[in-house]
Amino acid sequence: MKPGLTRTEIFLLILVFLAGGRGSHGSESTSTGTVPFIFDDNRVFAELAFVRPDGNLRKTFAFVDLGTAVMVLDERLREELQVDKQKFLSFRMGDLEVQVDSSAVETDSHLGVTGRDGKRNVPVEAVLSGSVLKNYQVVFDYTKRTLTIAKPDALKGNGDAVPCRVNPKTGLISVTAVIADQSWALAIDPGSAYSWIRNDVAERWVKAHPDWKRGTGAVGEANMQTRTDGAEARAIILRLPEVRLGSLELKQIGVLGIAPEAPPFPPAPGENKVQGNFFDWYSKKAPEPVIGWLGGNVLKGFRLMIDFPWQMTYWEREKDLDPHDLDQVGVTLEKRNDGYFIAGITEKDGKPTVDAIRVGDKLIQIDNITVTDATRGAVFAALHGKPGTVRMLIVERDGKQLTLPAKVVSF
CATH class of the missing domain: 2.40.70.10 (Acid Proteases)
Structure with missing residues (x-):
């Protein structure tokens, strides 16, 4: 045998090594996917890219809800993606592609609207359900506003480990x-x-x-x-x-x-x-x-990681929780087709916390925030504040608009 390798042999070994490195990197990159999300109303709306029948991507936002049993699509998006003609509904989160049996996808025409910075301008066209996520490791990073899903064992959990149970269906x-x-x-x-x-x-x-x-x-x-x-x-x-x-x-x-x-x-x-x-x-x-x-x-x-396959959650604290998160104007709202209405006046120590507002009033504006233009989170944020702060509420009562003061109360 020759005592050493020729230049050609060395060159071929380098090519094999580089090819192997690229293959390994590609496998790792497709084991996880990360997307940004809008955080509004204490809820997560993640950006998904659905795969159209022609292979092009259709980006939209999906409400992430473990409490919803199945994947849901807006009626018009379902038609656009031709879900009923496909065996699988496919979408991408970063580099990771996810497939859902088309027969398990439901339809809704009232999924709502969200938006960044409290502006109600981003339609929600899907619900990403627990039944889809249960095969993955899932990370909600509330500080970075990112959602990550990963194939089993791709990620390491950090923080306090808390065992969980998983409903295998939902x-x-x-x-x-x-x-x-x-x-x-x-x-x-x-x-x-x-x-x-x-x-x-x-x-x-x-x-x-x-x-x-x-x-x-x-x-x-x-x-x-x-x-x-x-x-x-x-x-x-x-x-x-x-x-x-x-x-x-x-x-x-x-x-x-x-x-x-x-x-x-x-x-x-x-x-x-x-x-x-x-x-x-x-x-x-x-x-x-x-x-x-x-x-x-x-x-x-x-930063919450739910490791569904191993039935474990990991809680990495990113900030202290706010014990004053319910310092609000003391009104309970209800949503009707034509806006928000006062459903009740909140009581503290047995006494009503707001005097001028009445049950049945239609809420039009909070200080300079017009309710119809604001997300749900922005509406509640406008009613929040330091106890004793006065918010000026414009309400509609008996066909007339009234501007009324209401104090923020600590609950």
Whole structure:
């Protein structure tokens, strides 16, 4: 044998090495995908790129909601993508392509509008559901405003490790929370703007700890559904001194104790309608019966990684949570087809916190913020502030517009 390698042999070895390096790098790059998201109303709206039948990409924003059981598309987007003619719906998040069985995609024509900087100008055309994400590692980086999904074992978790359970059908997860030395099952729901608890449990807590109650009637992001059933106007605001998830300690957490009725439709495909209240219905989507969930008011303080395949969550604290997040003008809103209306006046210590505003008033403007031009998050932000600050509200009552003062109250 020759004592050494010729120049040609060395050159060929270099080519093989470089080719192998490129192949390895390509495999790694397609194991993860990261996209920006709009954070509005304590909710995540991620930028997705759907693959059209001609191979071109159609970018849009999707509401990321583990509480939605299936992928949802706006009716017009579904037609544009010709979903019914394709076996799979494909979209890209960064370099990673995701495929969803077209038969499992539902349609909705009222997915809403969001926007950056509180301006209501970005249509939401899809819902990215837990049933799609449950096969991946998923990272919500609330500080960087990015959403990352990765194939199993591609990412390493950082922060406090908290085991979770996963509903294999819907992808909704639950964890064990310790509150007042008692263990409870809570869902983790990035699609919910605020943390909600079933009312009977909240009332038990208030009976044992009267100082936990801060008011009656949802305000701010706790008023997240703005429905016309009156449930949010009757709900109670609580501030929990401590919630422990394994080694993770959460302090002064705001929750809403509420008792809505169960929706008139099944919680997930293949499930029956639920007789009972909203949380009985919601629990059918969760891995187990839950008393409620931790929502965006908690999650936004973290870089949260949900490792679905290994049923583990990782909580890397990025900022302290705000114990004054519900310092608001004391009104509960409801959303109708023609705008926001006052559904209730929030009470504190048994007394109404706003005098001039009446139930039924249509909300037109908050200081210089016109409600019709603002996102939900911007509306609640305009009603937020330092306790004692006076907001000037323009409302419509009996066909006339009135400009009325309303003070911000600490809840």
